[in-house]
Amino acid sequence: MPEAPDDARPAAVLVLFGEGEEGPDLLLTERAHSMRSHAGQIAFPGGATDPEDDGPIGTALREAQEEVGLEPSCVDVFATLPRLWLPPNNFAVTPVLGWWGRPSTVHAVDPVEVATVFRSPVSELTDPANRFTVVHPSGWRGPGFTVHGGLTLWGFTAGIVARLFSAVGWERPWDRGRVVPYPQSARDPLVEEIETDAARSPRHERRG
Helix, strand or coil, X not given: XXXXXXXXXXXXXXXXXXXXXXXXXXXXXXXXXXXCCCCCCEXXXXXXXXXXXCHHHHHHHHHHHHHHCCCHHXXXXXXXXXXXXXXXXXXXXXXXXXXXXXXXXXXXXXXXXXXXXXXXXXXXXXCHHXXXXXXXXXXXXXXXXXECCCEEECHHHHHHHHHHHHHCCCCCCCCCCCEEECCCCCCCHHHHHHHXXXXXCHHHHCCC
């Protein structure tokens, strides 16, 4: 992806791994079904950066606490990935990698934004039966996953998962010829989550 320009708006997401009942897993959120768009779609906890945040790590942990009640002290951050630029919205998103060494109780803090919070096993995400390619009418193609009993993970979030798993050697051979249409809205669920966060938060309103 092209490098983010200097005027890109900073944001961050938390890519949080833990050890669940079914082995290593990844924390994900399902967007509220009452949302105007992307109802019921999947994304990482995350959002736009506040002036008071201590860099992208501070943003990712704060957003996760606000969205799902995650206790930041229970997370061991071990890396950040390079910023990923989203040109149409001019966001520069930093994925923050964390290990949930001391899991805390999580839930949908704001039902207006988040319907459910769940932990998707890595074994589910790497299962070839749950992999496919999402195709948009514009011609855009990207990775897709079936998670949590039939929900579709796609877009920016799925791209991070797919590239990360490939880089660390977790990807298993899957049918790249399996193609499905993009789900419902043409806009990426994580992008809209960040935009919604920036628009609704009084903190961001003070920035102007």
